[in-house]
Amino acid sequence: xxxxxxxxxxxxxxxxxxxxxxxxxxxxxxxxxxxxxxxxxxxxxxxxxxxxxxxxxxxxxxxxxxxxxxxxxxxxxxxxxxxxxxxxxxxxxxxxxxxxxxxxxxxxxxxxxxxxxxxxxxxxxxxxxxxxxxxxxxxxxxxxxxxxxxxxxxxxxxxxxxxxxxxxxxxxxxxxxxxxxxxxxxxxxxxxxxxxxxxxxxxxxxxxxxxxxxxxxxxx
Amino acid sequence: xxxxxxxxxxxxxxxxxxxxxxxxxxxxxxxxxxxxxxxxxxxxxxxxxxxxxxxxxxxxxxxxxxxxxxxxxxxxxxxxxxxxxxxxxxxxxxxxxxxxxxxxxxxxxxxxxxxxxxxxxxxxxxxxxxxxxxxxxxxxxxxxxxxxxxxxxxxxxxxxxxxxxxxxxxxxxxxxxxxxxxxxxxxxxxxxxxxxxxxxxxxxxxxxxxxxxxxxxxxxxxxxxxxxxxxxxxxxxxxxxxxxxxxxxxxxxxxxxxxxxxxxxxxxxxxxxxxxxxxxxxxxxxxxxxxxxxxxxxxxxxxxxxxxxxxxxxxxxxxxxxxxxxxxxxxxxxxxxxxxxxxxxxxxxxxxxxx
Numbered sequence: 342x343x344x345x346x347x348x349x350x351x352x353x354x355x356x357x358x359x360x361x362x363x364x365x366x367x368x369x370x371x372x373x374x375x376x377x378x379x380x381x382x383x384x385x386x387x388x389x390x391x392x393x394x395x396x397x398x399x400x401x402x403x404x405x406x407x408x409x410x411x412x413x414x415x416x417x418x419x420x421x422x423x424x425x426x427x428x429x430x431x432x433x434x435x436x437x438x439x440x441x442x443x444x445x446x447x448x449x450x451x452x453x454x455x456x457x458x459x460x461x462x463x464x465x466x467x468x469x470x471x472x473x474x475x476x477x478x479x480x481x482x483x484x485x486x487x488x489x490x491x492x493x494x495x496x497x498x499x500x501x502x503x504x505x506x507x508x509x510x511x512x513x514x515x516x517x518x519x520x521x522x523x524x525x526x527x528x529x530x531x532x533x534x535x536x537x538x539x540x541x542x543x544x545x546x547x548x549x550x551x552x553x554x555x556x557x558x559x560x561x
Numbered sequence: 562x563x564x565x566x567x568x569x570x571x572x573x574x575x576x577x578x579x580x581x582x583x584x585x586x587x588x589x590x591x592x593x594x595x596x597x598x599x600x601x602x603x604x605x606x607x608x609x610x611x612x613x614x615x616x617x618x619x620x621x622x623x624x625x626x627x628x629x630x631x632x633x634x635x636x637x638x639x640x641x642x643x644x645x646x647x648x649x650x651x652x653x654x655x656x657x658x659x660x661x662x663x664x665x666x667x668x669x670x671x672x673x674x675x676x677x678x679x680x681x682x683x684x685x686x687x688x689x690x691x692x693x694x695x696x697x698x699x700x701x702x703x704x705x706x707x708x709x710x711x712x713x714x715x716x717x718x719x720x721x722x723x724x725x726x727x728x729x730x731x732x733x734x735x736x737x738x739x740x741x742x743x744x745x746x747x748x749x750x751x752x753x754x755x756x757x758x759x760x761x762x763x764x765x766x767x768x769x770x771x772x773x774x775x776x777x778x779x780x781x782x783x784x785x786x787x788x789x790x791x792x793x794x795x796x797x798x799x800x801x802x803x804x805x806x807x808x809x810x811x812x813x814x815x816x817x818x819x820x821x822x823x824x825x826x827x828x829x830x831x832x833x834x835x836x837x838x839x840x841x842x843x844x845x846x847x848x849x850x851x852x853x854x855x856x857x858x859x860x861x862x863x864x865x866x867x868x869x870x871x872x873x874x875x876x877x878x879x880x881x882x883x884x885x886x887x888x889x890x891x892x893x894x895x896x897x898x899x900x901x902x903x904x905x906x907x908x909x910x911x912x913x914x915x916x
Contacts, residue, residue, distance in 0.1 A: 461647025462614055466637035466664050479651045
């Protein structure tokens with residue numbers, strides 16, 4: 342099986358064309374990017390609002406738990422039945438799993454800013470929008486990026502389901518391989534998804550580290 | 562002038578933080594609100610910049626109800642120093658200090674040059690500018706907090722327990738600097754503290770508040786010490802109360818004891834002042850030494866000046882082996898000294914009426 346996988350990787354024909362590995366990687370990244378961006382657009386303002394005002398915390402926790410409990414494949418299948426094949430059903434399923442980590446990161450980051458710092462900001466004459474933009478968000482950045490990192494990891498890993506409804510991405514190898522009992526090809530998909538997730542996670546980890554205020558405080 | 566007009570603050574559940582407070586804080590004064598925790602002193606102070614809204618009554622600045630001024634506009638015109646400095650951890654010292662100027666719409670370069678001026682005023686070296694708050698000591702952070710509050714040159718400065726989180730030595734240093742600063746900049750300062758010592762040292766008006774935000778006395782430090790209005794005020798000032806009054810008189814009117822002329826050997830025979838003792842003045846080294854009858858030398862200890870307080874003079878006298886402290890009159894060689902007998906009128910009759 343391993344040999345079959347290696348042979349697949351070694352075959353130059355598998356590295357070009359619309360079904361080649363680069364094309365599949367591109368599709369996979371594209372779905373992931375779209376899903377994370379859409380989730381961020383939804384989760385970011387909500388997280389900032391709840392973190393800044395402190396209202397709606399209960400709603401946040403219960404909504405996150407519900408979203409986390411949703412089965413992605415089930416949601417996607419349901420949406421396909423309702424709306425037909427297309428980009429929207431898998432994207433919606435991916436957005437739903439990306440929202441909780443981003444929301445949690447933004448909320449926790451904003452809510453955990455030292456209250457005396459926020460009090461000082463207000464007392465010296467900052468209005469709320471400035472407090473959010475100039476004080477809370479910069480200080481929340483490490484936790485926000487942490488949440489984003491979690492979301493990207495989950496979405497990249499889960500974006501394989503897009504192939505289940507006849508879309509591309511690295512899931513193609515897995516579903517095609519399964520249909521043909523070609524476990525070498527299944528492994529190709531699995532290895533590529535894992536590698537992609539690890540590389541992205543590593544890059545984001547470096548970014549989080551570089552932007553952490555604790556690190557900036559030590560650097561002269 | 563900041564005026565509190567029958568201001569009360571109560572919270573849902575019935576807790577009373579401030580009860581019917583009337584207070585007039587004159588422009589240019591250093592007013593200290595002092596009291597134990599839960600006396601509503603911080604709550605009262607935060608009503609001035611609308612960080613707290615009174616439940617009833619109103620706070621006026623120069624006659625205008627602060628509730629009628631836009632909160633952000635009001636706060637930009639009032640400096641605020643917090644207990645733990647409240648600096649922005651993600652900004653450099655310079656940018657922290659420049660914050661208010663930036664909010665007021667100055668360009669980054671202008672705000673920064675003003676910030677350097679403010680840093681200099683509070684004794685922060687320019688080399689600190691690029692550091693982050695986490696790299697500073699508590700005392701330095703507090704200086705940055707004061708610089709940030711002063712940078713935009715607001716007429717009013719609010720200070721919320723500004724020195725309670727730093728060690729006693731740094732606290733003393735910061736207190737002296739704030740005192741000096743106030744003598745130069747003449748702001749209307751309102752400070753909150755639970756430390757009656759600090760209040761008596763710094764304030765020229767002191768408001769003593771009891772739990773529930775009840776004002777017990779509003780007077781000068783000397784009056785608080787000599788004529789506490791209620792049992793509560795008496796208990797607040799009880800420690801060192803008598804001794805402390807001596808801080809409110811200086812040596813201006815003290816009758817000093819002239820030193821005899823030096824003999825042929827350059828030594829001054831103290832005579833009746835301290836039989837058998839001699840004094841050697843060494844103007845070249847600006848050093849004086851007491852010599853006991855057998856010739857053993859004792860360092861002269863601190864000399865006093867006319868502007869010093871009776872309290873510090875008494876301390877110097879008590880520390881001297883001959884119960885006398887040299888008095889400097891601007892000349893390099895002292896010609897007189899202050900003895901325990903010279904201070905006796907203050908000890909016998911108090912500061913009010915030493916004669």
